[in-house]
Amino acid sequence: MPPIQHPDGDVVFDASSPWLLNPQVSLRPESFGALAYHFGTRRLSFLKSRTLLAVVEGLGDQPTGHDACRAAGVTAAEFGTYERALATLARSGMICERQAS
Amino acid sequence: MTLVTVPSAGAPAPAPVGRLIDQFERGLDAPICLTWELTYACNLACVHCLSSSGRRDPNELTTSECKAIIDEFERMQIFYVNIGGGEPTVRSDFWELVEYATDHHVGVKFSTNGSRITAEVANRLAAGDYVDVQISLDGATAPVNDAVRGAGSYATAITAMGRLADAGFVGFKLSVVVTRQNIGQLDAFKELADRHGAQLRLTRLRPSGRGADVWDELHPTAGQQRVLYDWLVSHGEDVLTGDSFFHLAGYGDPLPGLNLCGAGRVVCLVDPVGDVYACPFAIHDQFLAGNVRSPGGFGEVWRHSDLFTELRRPQSAGACGSCGHYDACRGGCMAAKFFTGLPLDGPDPECVLGHGEHSLAARGDADPPKPSLDHSRRPRRVAVAMLPRRPDRACDESPLAGLGRDLRRD
Numbered sequence: 001m002p003p004i005q006h007p008d009g010d011v012v013f014d015a016s017s018p019w020l021l022n023p024q025v026s027l028r029p030e031s032f033g034a035l036a037y038h039f040g041t042r043r044l045s046f047l048k049s050r051t052l053l054a055v056v057e058g059l060g061d062q063p064t065g066h067d068a069c070r071a072a073g074v075t076a077a078e079f080g081t082y083e084r085a086l087a088t089l090a091r092s093g094m095i096c097e098r099q100a101s
Numbered sequence: 102m103t104l105v106t107v108p109s110a111g112a113p114a115p116a117p118v119g120r121l122i123d124q125f126e127r128g129l130d131a132p133i134c135l136t137w138e139l140t141y142a143c144n145l146a147c148v149h150c151l152s153s154s155g156r157r158d159p160n161e162l163t164t165s166e167c168k169a170i171i172d173e174f175e176r177m178q179i180f181y182v183n184i185g186g187g188e189p190t191v192r193s194d195f196w197e198l199v200e201y202a203t204d205h206h207v208g209v210k211f212s213t214n215g216s217r218i219t220a221e222v223a224n225r226l227a228a229g230d231y232v233d234v235q236i237s238l239d240g241a242t243a244p245v246n247d248a249v250r251g252a253g254s255y256a257t258a259i260t261a262m263g264r265l266a267d268a269g270f271v272g273f274k275l276s277v278v279v280t281r282q283n284i285g286q287l288d289a290f291k292e293l294a295d296r297h298g299a300q301l302r303l304t305r306l307r308p309s310g311r312g313a314d315v316w317d318e319l320h321p322t323a324g325q326q327r328v329l330y331d332w333l334v335s336h337g338e339d340v341l342t343g344d345s346f347f348h349l350a351g352y353g354d355p356l357p358g359l360n361l362c363g364a365g366r367v368v369c370l371v372d373p374v375g376d377v378y379a380c381p382f383a384i385h386d387q388f389l390a391g392n393v394r395s396p397g398g399f400g401e402v403w404r405h406s407d408l409f410t411e412l413r414r415p416q417s418a419g420a421c422g423s424c425g426h427y428d429a430c431r432g433g434c435m436a437a438k439f440f441t442g443l444p445l446d447g448p449d450p451e452c453v454l455g456h457g458e459h460s461l462a463a464r465g466d467a468d469p470p471k472p473s474l475d476h477s478r479r480p481r482r483v484a485v486a487m488l489p490r491r492p493d494r495a496c497d498e499s500p501l502a503g504l505g506r507d508l509r510r511d
Contacts, residue, residue, distance in 0.1 A: 039231055042208070
């Protein structure tokens with residue numbers, strides 16, 4: 001699947017890269033999913049699914065974004081939806097690309 | 102604020118949770134937006150002060166009690182608190198508490214009249230990420246501001262803003278309570294904020310605290326409300342509102358924000374003596390849920406108090422039930438209704454359809470409820486002409502900004 005791009009052509013989120021939760025971000029699980037707060041930008045986001053929370057929590061331990069989705073139980077049919085959600089989080093700096101180890 | 106939603110388009114959505122706004126109305130495990138007033142002491146005497154501040158209360162929480170509360174906020178993962186007062190910086194342990202909070206992963210935004218923002222303080226604040234500052238100013242010119250906040254308070258706030266800007270603090274907040282007198286200055290406020298690298302935040306004048314004494318004279322007229330609404334719509338998320346103006350949603354498109362009264366559901370107030378109220382605008386026994394000094398502390402009050410449990414139940418639309426705009430404005434602000442003597446299940450006093458004016462007329466001569474506490478240094482009932490004091494800390498920073506519109510998509 002091609003990476004998600006901004007209209008200006010910059011890559012926002014490439015699921016084949018390694019990712020992690022920005023260390024400046026705290027997650028608080030809620031019944032609907034989770035709240036995510038970025039202490040640097042002081043922005044709050046709502047993750048509207050527990051599965052998305054599991055994906056985001058797992059990013060740092062998985063080789064790629066795609067693997068994190070799979071590990072959290074996201075099916076192939078659901079992947080596009082989660083990829084778009086992760087792109088939204090990448091755009092606001094909640095998750096960042098990690099140097100491949 | 103962004104809403105990262107996972108639409109179920111085609112795919113089997115994991116455990117559908119419904120609309121977020123419904124989740125919020127049922128309450129969360131911990132507040133999203135918590136206002137903590139550290140002291141009733143203030144070196145100003147704004148005529149519309151929501152908390153009737155002035156004199157310190159002898160029973161205010163001690164430094165160690167405050168630290169224990171911060172520990173609890175950390176356990177509950179309350180990401181940040183909005184600290185206000187009174188003027189919070191007059192507490193001798195203010196900086197100690199701010200540092201303790203940020204060391205314990207509780208971010209701080211504090212409201213101030215600017216009187217203690219020295220160049221040194223500004224530099225220190227600019228150097229860190231975890232503390233945000235909100236300067237209160239209620240006029241874009243000295244005469245308009247000082248009539249409400251007191252002689253010299255305009256100059257004090259402008260000096261503080263200049264120091265923050267010089268220190269390189271980008272994005273601090275310029276917080277304005279919108280009144281009949283300053284509503285013509287919205288562009289000037291925006292310009293003032295832009296010039297200092299700050300973000301403008303507009304909030305609603307509530308008839309709370311000393312605000313009850315001046316509300317009739319200072320609250321925007323119906324025509325002004327329309328101007329305000331159009332101005333806010335045209336500025337979008339550029340201007341913060343602390344979700345203040347959801348009663349204006351009846352005009353048409355909702356403003357950025359949750360468009361919901363968050364009192365006791367996602368918002369609350371801890372006052373200087375540890376009393377927990379449903380929201381910062383409702384300092385009255387009727388909205389008092391408990392005290393942080395009682396067994397179980399703040400968490401127990403938040404999770405199990407009778408008042409908050411009640412507020413999280415479905416609320417009656419009452420007299421507003423037959424109005425086609427109820428879904429937009431949700432009946433408006435509980436505190437505004439209460440302190441103008443209107444029923445809580447009826448229209449907001451500033452209902453954009455004019456229903457509030459009818460209710461106010463129907464109320465007759467009955468006196469509205471008075472705030473339960475008053476720490477004013479001067480006798481109440483001053484004319485709006487002059488005399489100081491700071492108001493405001495409101496529900497902040499619109500942790501909810503943008504949500505209203507996003508919600509419509511889900």
